[in-house]
Amino acid sequence: MRVYFTFDPRPDLKDSLVKDFPEVDFVFHKKIDEEELAKAEVLVTYGEDLDDEKIKIAQKMEWIFVASAGIEKMPHRAIAERGIVVSNVRGIHKKPMAESILAHLLSIKRALPFIYKNQQERIWSQKTKLYELNGSTALILGPGAIGGEVGRMLQAFDVNTIGLNRNGESAPYMNETHTIDKLKDLLPKADIVISILPSTNETRYLLTYEDFTLMKDSCIFMNFGRGDLVRTEDLIKALEEKQIFHAVLDVYEEEPLPRDSKLWEMDNVTISPHISSRSSRYLERSFEIFKPSLRKWMNGERDIENKMDILRGY
Amino acid sequence: MRVYFTFDPRPDLKDSLVKDFPEVDFVFHKKIDEEELAKAEVLVTYGEDLDDEKIKIAQKMEWIFVASAGIEKMPHRAIAERGIVVSNVRGIHKKPMAESILAHLLSIKRALPFIYKNQQERIWSQKTKLYELNGSTALILGPGAIGGEVGRMLQAFDVNTIGLNRNGESAPYMNETHTIDKLKDLLPKADIVISILPSTNETRYLLTYEDFTLMKDSCIFMNFGRGDLVRTEDLIKALEEKQIFHAVLDVYEEEPLPRDSKLWEMDNVTISPHISSRSSRYLERSFEIFKPSLRKWMNGERDIENKMDILRGY
Numbered sequence: 292m293r294v295y296f297t298f299d300p301r302p303d304l305k306d307s308l309v310k311d312f313p314e315v316d317f318v319f320h321k322k323i324d325e326e327e328l329a330k331a332e333v334l335v336t337y338g339e340d341l342d343d344e345k346i347k348i349a350q351k352m353e354w355i356f357v358a359s360a361g362i363e364k365m366p367h368r369a370i371a372e373r374g375i376v377v378s379n380v381r382g383i384h385k386k387p388m389a390e391s392i393l394a395h396l397l398s399i400k401r402a403l404p405f406i407y408k409n410q411q412e413r414i415w416s417q418k419t420k421l422y423e424l425n426g427s428t429a430l431i432l433g434p435g436a437i438g439g440e441v442g443r444m445l446q447a448f449d450v451n452t453i454g455l456n457r458n459g460e461s462a463p464y465m466n467e468t469h470t471i472d473k474l475k476d477l478l479p480k481a482d483i484v485i486s487i488l489p490s491t492n493e494t495r496y497l498l499t500y501e502d503f504t505l506m507k508d509s510c511i512f513m514n515f516g517r518g519d520l521v522r523t524e525d526l527i528k529a530l531e532e533k534q535i536f537h538a539v540l541d542v543y544e545e546e547p548l549p550r551d552s553k554l555w556e557m558d559n560v561t562i563s564p565h566i567s568s569r570s571s572r573y574l575e576r577s578f579e580i581f582k583p584s585l586r587k588w589m590n591g592e593r594d595i596e597n598k599m600d601i602l603r604g605y
Numbered sequence: 606m607r608v609y610f611t612f613d614p615r616p617d618l619k620d621s622l623v624k625d626f627p628e629v630d631f632v633f634h635k636k637i638d639e640e641e642l643a644k645a646e647v648l649v650t651y652g653e654d655l656d657d658e659k660i661k662i663a664q665k666m667e668w669i670f671v672a673s674a675g676i677e678k679m680p681h682r683a684i685a686e687r688g689i690v691v692s693n694v695r696g697i698h699k700k701p702m703a704e705s706i707l708a709h710l711l712s713i714k715r716a717l718p719f720i721y722k723n724q725q726e727r728i729w730s731q732k733t734k735l736y737e738l739n740g741s742t743a744l745i746l747g748p749g750a751i752g753g754e755v756g757r758m759l760q761a762f763d764v765n766t767i768g769l770n771r772n773g774e775s776a777p778y779m780n781e782t783h784t785i786d787k788l789k790d791l792l793p794k795a796d797i798v799i800s801i802l803p804s805t806n807e808t809r810y811l812l813t814y815e816d817f818t819l820m821k822d823s824c825i826f827m828n829f830g831r832g833d834l835v836r837t838e839d840l841i842k843a844l845e846e847k848q849i850f851h852a853v854l855d856v857y858e859e860e861p862l863p864r865d866s867k868l869w870e871m872d873n874v875t876i877s878p879h880i881s882s883r884s885s886r887y888l889e890r891s892f893e894i895f896k897p898s899l900r901k902w903m904n905g906e907r908d909i910e911n912k913m914d915i916l917r918g919y
Contacts (some may be wrong), residue, residue, distance in 0.1 A: 394711035401708040410876045415861035421883040446763030547729035562724045569735040
């Protein structure tokens with residue numbers, strides 16, 4: 292059997308794979324090669340190098356392992372028509388993302404930006420306010436796998452967690468869960484509003500300027516889902532008017548964030564360049580999902596981890 | 606009865622105190638006034654404005670409430686000889702301190718200094734490594750009240766916690782506890798070394814240059830106890846040689862840290878100006894300890910919270 296990687300993993304990971312599966316022919320390329328594509332039964336990809344044409348060439352392809360969570364850039368229909376199995380690394384972002392969210396929250400509360408800035412100028416100053424995270428109330432838009440992990444960590448800091456989802460069904464590590472249409476009632480209660488929502492028709496521009504006016508002046512807003520949750524102009528207006536205390540953004544309507552965006556130099560904004568889910572352990576974890584799946588595949592089993600419905604998108 | 610504050614608390618806290626104790630004469634001054642001192646039965650102080658002479662003047666003084674954890678600057682013997690009761694706000698630093706420690710750890714792991722720096726220059730860059738806290742092993746020197754709270758939070762992040770104390774007795778939220786003489790055996794295992802040790806004859810210069818060479822290259826060292834845990838020159842040498850990955854310092858041999866100290870501009874050092882235990886809720890919490898104690902005192906009870914042995918220092 293032939294397994295074709297369209298990226299070149301770290302030597303130690305590669306070696307252990309080759310050693311564990313001596314019966315498999317592995318090919319590692321940094322780019323997608325049509326000749327190789329035509330010969331492989333299994334493709335391992337980050338999911339951004341495929342199109343209809345490539346699926347046509349990949350005549351023997353039976354399984355695509357996507358070493359990423361997003362499959363937006365894949366040729367869904369062509370893959371579905373061929374009946375190619377697709378699986379991904381869903382859940383892999385949970386821990387790094389949740390740690391980034393907690394890092395930003397605690398950093399703001401405990402004055403780390405102030406500390407770092409003064410160090411640059413060799414200034415010893417204690418003249419700032421240090422707040423505490425414990426005792427806060429956090430509203431979590433999208434309490435799924437990542438949201439639940441955020442909730443778990445927040446609860447360890449004695450934060451009251453309120454989840455908002457479609458059906459209002461209780462979710463793990465949420466003290467309460469409500470339906471998303473309760474948003475306006477709950478915004479005034481939140482010290483922290485965190486969105487980890489994906490981009491769908493329902494979530495696009497879900498938050499408006501008015502919603503920010505409903506939040507506390509002391510509220511910290513974090514967008515770690517998708518950039519089209521709120522119009523940039525609405526967000527800027529609310530921040531200019533100090534409707535909230537601070538915004539931490541990891542996603543934007545336009546990425547990279549344009550160099551002339553006002554957001555860059557606002558005191559009450561943190562610009563994270565869409566890196567909060569990254570991790571030095573990413574590939575390691577992908578391999579931890581891929582290897583047992585490959586073992587199953589070799590044994591003729593097809594109920595592999597994170598198997599997805601490519602047309603539904605999850 | 607007369608209660609004399611040598612500082613002027615926030616109006617809301619003052620008002621609620623006066624309201625709750627109509628039978629008490631409260632005096633609030635920003636400085637210590639000898640005339641008032643002579644009349645008061647109870648003194649509320651940050652503990653830095655007393656000396657032998659003042660204790661002599663304070664003829665009616667029966668109880669000193671110290672709104673701070675340290676009593677190093679108080680005239681111990683004079684107070685003991687008069688049999689004046691002393692109580693403090695021990696434990697008040699636990700939550701803010703532990704949150705600061707977690708903030709710094711997560712910030713380093715999740716590249717917040719990199720994010721902040723690039724924002725200043727409007728640079729969108731994803732070219733950095735983001736690490737994860739979970740799965741680490743932390744060595745905690747001094748697993749007391751604060752160390753335990755740090756351990757509790759670390760365990761929520763799936764960090765393995767090893768406490769080092771005098772007797773090796775198991776401590777809360779430590780996966781293991783050992784005696785401090787096991788230090789050299791354990792340093793090579795730690796991804797994080799956190800000291801919250803007080804300054805005593807046993808802890809002074811406990812860590813040496815050699816200890817840093819035993820730590821992993823990837824180790825994060827945090828000193829949130831006292832500055833004389835390690836000689837500054839030893840620390841600088843270890844950091845210059847990259848014996849460890851990063852040091853986060855909140856305390857120093859000399860405070861403020863001298864403006865010409867090399868530490869200020871080392872890439873692998875964070876200079877926190879001894880503020881990690883500060884909190885906007887500090888006075889609130891002090892009052893939460895003071896009020897029930899005052900109620901007891903008024904009722905003739907003397908077994909008040911955090912009563913201390915002034916000569917032993919705790």
